[in-house]
Amino acid sequence: MSQLFGLVPAGQPVIFEPTTIHSENSFIYKIPPSATPNSKPFSHIVVFFLPGVALPPGAAAAIHLLTPPTNPQSDAFDITFLGALGDGKASAIFKLCCDTSSGVAIGISIEPEATVAAKMQELAARGPSKALPSTLQLAQRIISHAYNFLSGYSGTTGGPNGVEVVPIKAFEQWWKKFESKVRTDPTFLERDV
Structure with missing residues (x-):
């Protein structure tokens, strides 16, 4: 039986059928980019x-995010453990801290509860290091983004000892591009640049 799980990416229809079945205990669900313009x-x-x-007694479902490899020499997915379902927890919502605009895949494997519990402890242990950036860090990232863009448009007025200026039109262009990037990838400022 391949229909064990349902997946609902926010704003998209529910997915029941795995794209790939590796074994009776391992499934991959490819989630395409949204078809809505x-x-x-x-x-x-x-x-x-x-x-x-x-699930069988003593088993749990480990949920993984599969993304294209960060190492260009590899063709294996990068795998990030998101969490688990099991006895007493029939559903969960997971935040994906990656760009989903070109689609992603979710891997679900049915494993011994002890194995999944160890993964959950490891996830909890590294949780604080994956905390969202502070307001100060976000502000610094926005300013850095603006500075890097606008520095290409700077010029001086008033001769050799003049004042450095940036045309307001350049700022307007940066703002439009910045808004577009936020719409396309709302989490890009949460990542280290």
Whole structure:
């Protein structure tokens, strides 16, 4: 039986069928980019057991985010453990801290509860290091983004000892590009640049 789970990427229809079944305990669900024009990429996904589904005793479902490899020499997905479903937890919402505009994949593997519990402890242990940036860090990233863009438009007025200026039109161009980037990838400022 391949229909064990349902997935709902925010703003998209529910997905019931895995794209790839590696074994009776391992499934991959490819989530295409939204087919709706002008729609935003999703940043959250709900994963749940379908009605009537029960895992074998002592088992849990490990949920992983599969993204294209960061190493260009590799063709294997980068795998990030998101969390788990199991006895007493039939659904969960996961925040995806990656660009989903070109689609992503979710891997679900049915594993021994002890293995999944160890992954959950590891995830909890590294949680604070994955905290969102502070307001100061966000402000610094926005200013850095603006400075890098606008520095290419600077010029001087008043001769050799003149004042450095940036045309207001350049600022307007930066603002439009910045807004577009925020719409396309709302989490880009959360990542270190």
